[in-house]
Amino acid sequence: MLQYKNLKLLAFVIIFSQCASVPQSVVDLSSQVGDDIISIQSSYAQLVDAYYERLIDDRLDYLDNEWYPAYVKNWMRIGRLQEIAKGDIVWSEDDEKFTEVTEETPSMETINTLQIWVEEALWTYQEKKEELINPLITDRDTLKYSINVAFNNLTKANAEITAHLNSLRKVKEQQDQLLEELKLKRIRDQINEALIDASAKAGKGLEKVREADAKLEEINK
Amino acid sequence: MVAKKRSSMGSLNQQAVDQTNQQLSAKEIEVLTRTSLDWTKLKPKTADTALYDQLIKEVKESTEKNENLAQLRSRLESLGKEGLSLAKEVISLIP
Numbered sequence: 276m277l278q279y280k281n282l283k284l285l286a287f288v289i290i291f292s293q294c295a296s297v298p299q300s301v302v303d304l305s306s307q308v309g310d311d312i313i314s315i316q317s318s319y320a321q322l323v324d325a326y327y328e329r330l331i332d333d334r335l336d337y338l339d340n341e342w343y344p345a346y347v348k349n350w351m352r353i354g355r356l357q358e359i360a361k362g363d364i365v366w367s368e369d370d371e372k373f374t375e376v377t378e379e380t381p382s383m384e385t386i387n388t389l390q391i392w393v394e395e396a397l398w399t400y401q402e403k404k405e406e407l408i409n410p411l412i413t414d415r416d417t418l419k420y421s422i423n424v425a426f427n428n429l430t431k432a433n434a435e436i437t438a439h440l441n442s443l444r445k446v447k448e449q450q451d452q453l454l455e456e457l458k459l460k461r462i463r464d465q466i467n468e469a470l471i472d473a474s475a476k477a478g479k480g481l482e483k484v485r486e487a488d489a490k491l492e493e494i495n496k
Numbered sequence: 497m498v499a500k501k502r503s504s505m506g507s508l509n510q511q512a513v514d515q516t517n518q519q520l521s522a523k524e525i526e527v528l529t530r531t532s533l534d535w536t537k538l539k540p541k542t543a544d545t546a547l548y549d550q551l552i553k554e555v556k557e558s559t560e561k562n563e564n565l566a567q568l569r570s571r572l573e574s575l576g577k578e579g580l581s582l583a584k585e586v587i588s589l590i591p
Contacts, residue, residue: 323538330531337527342520349519350512354505371504395509398502403513411531418535425540428548435555442562449566 297444305437309430316426320419327415334407343400350396359388366391 351357355373358364364373365384376385517524 333531342516345519346512346516349515353508353512366505368504391503391505395505399509399513414535418538421539424545425542428545432548432552435552439555439559442559445566446562
């Protein structure tokens with residue numbers, strides 16, 4: 276017969292934790308899920324990058340092979356490249372227009388005008404590129420941010436669950452040690468097994484009640 | 497290297513840009529449509545961070561309680577005789 280003091284100690288031990296067990300594999304599984312979430316996050320980010328890179332490449336292909344060649348053609352005509360190259364005209368920043376070359380016009384002005392012409396062409400390429408690509412980059416970054424927020428929430432939550440499971444396990448180990456010292460662990464295990472068995476029987480009983488209910492409903496119809 | 501300050505030739509250049517945009521407007525619309533993506537459809541439909549934070553806080557508190565409980569025995573043992581009497585005191589509080 277258990278002594279009263281031991282009974283009180285047993286009650287104290289039971290308060291320590293619930294009877295349900297937490298095997299190490301549960302903690303390991305939860306930890307593994309955490310690692311795998313990080314791996315999936317990385318794959319997801321790479322997939323988003325690869326997809327947007329394809330979209331960006333398509334737009335750059337249009338810029339390089341269609342828009343820019345057409346623009347250069349127009350710019351050569353409107354910007355009077357041939358006349359500049361021949362040394363017939365130069366650009367006047369003061370008048371904001373082309374002026375005819377006179378004998379007094381230094382040849383350096385022709386080189387400066389050519390340089391301005393080229394800089395305009397380069398400037399235009401950069402501006403058009405940004406116009407085509409920047410919206411995609413913004414969308415890609417916003418999408419990646421929202422994906423990272425979601426994955427980070429999952430990772431943080433899973434880490435807390437793992438820590439909690441681990442803490443339950445530690446408490447369980449302490450409980451087992453105390454029960455072992457009191458030579459009561461076997462009794463606790465027997466109670467647990469009996470409870471599991473009773474729960475299974477109750478489950479089967481519920482199934483039979485449901486079957487009976489279904490038959491009654493059929494008869495009533 | 498692109499010049500930092502644009503020349504007044506820029507307004508003339510803008511005419512070339514406008515003409516090119518006009519010539520290729522249909523093609524450009526086709527390219528932009530083909531290479532557009534409604535990123536909001538790919539955005540994960542997960543719970544708010546605030547809800548996660550709230551639940552995580554609650555789980556964390558519960559975990560800390562368990563950790564304290566798990567360390568109770570070793571703490572009592574390290575307290576020696578005083579720990580033993582404290583344990584007895586706790587047990588005596590159980591009705």
